[in-house]
Amino acid sequence: MGHRHSKEQLLAAALEAATDDGLSGLTYGSLAKRLGVSDRIVVYYFPTKHDLISEVLLEMGARLQVALADAFTAPARTHVELARAAWPVLAQRRVDPTFALFFEALGLAAAGTQPYRSLATELVDGWASWLEQYLEGDAEPRRAEAGAAIALLDGLLLLRQLSGPAAAERAASRIFRDVAP
Amino acid sequence: MGHRHSKEQLLAAALEAATDDGLSGLTYGSLAKRLGVSDRIVVYYFPTKHDLISEVLLEMGARLQVALADAFTAPARTHVELARAAWPVLAQRRVDPTFALFFEALGLAAAGTQPYRSLATELVDGWASWLEQYLEGDAEPRRAEAGAAIALLDGLLLLRQLSGPAAAERAASRIFRDVAP
DNA sequence: CCTTGATCGTAGTGACCACTGCACCTACGT
């Protein structure tokens, strides 16, 4: 069983590539060239493009959940409180650049064609239910609050991407103005 | 000066195509096939792809501003008030389906490569300064409030796209909860 | 009439895409 390349290496490089060039810039060829290998190897581990994309998004989401779980110390009462706790993690490009790409990638996938669209839907629904555990209150409002938190964070990340970190920070301080830190 | 096809017709069809298939699905070929003409005509009016994309986004933005100007009756004091006034217009897919695509397209462009990225930056900055006129208060906070409103609306539109109109509406009612209608 | 410029068709350019056929190699179990 010869295996000079492992799937984990490929996936890590794919995360890097997606972070650098965006999801649409992630192709078999670009990933293979980045590693200096034949694209046949990439295809071997990820038989279809959909496999590659979904595994990248899943891995991004998993890393992000780990980082966020540390930030959510106390349960939040509203979506604003929840987003306020999450925002510093997302805004720190130092920590892991792929974080900022995750929601952005969801938007990209949502704008694409059917297979990516349903994948993004599943991901965001999974995220909403995952976020619920950090919210107090009854079931139905919690789901709505989780959705609102996602919407808020996604919007801030887009603003950060487009108008720069400073503008995003000013907007964030407005949104989180009347929330205890 | 023979002109069996006008540029306005092409642009209108391009908006339609982008609304149906997303911005990445808008190509010379797809647009030409939609109209039953040669793609040479499309290239004639939009010499580069960047021309086509930017004119589509500009037109989308212009239509959206017209629709929003009607919704902004009274000046708003905060980003939440502003977003609350804008949301019904954006959420009504009946009115013009391209509205929902606009911010989504910005996200897509932001995730792409350089020419689209700077285009999206210009657009969102233009939108922020346009929104300022509907806000009360001093200059600097107004810019930040406008950015926050854009972030909020973009997030809600993504949620609507991914989790459906009902979930987006529930999240919106949470966000706009403590704002006078 | 004849030029001129705008408009549009036919055909094709090279680049890139996701994906494949096939042969090969190398380690492992038996």
Next chain:
DNA sequence: ACGTAGGTGCAGTGGTCACTACGATCAAGG
């Protein structure tokens, strides 16, 4: 020793992409 299965290289497949060379058409102005 030998088959077998996992892994890898080489060379392509058909398709789509943005964009172009070149010529035909057709209206209006001089």
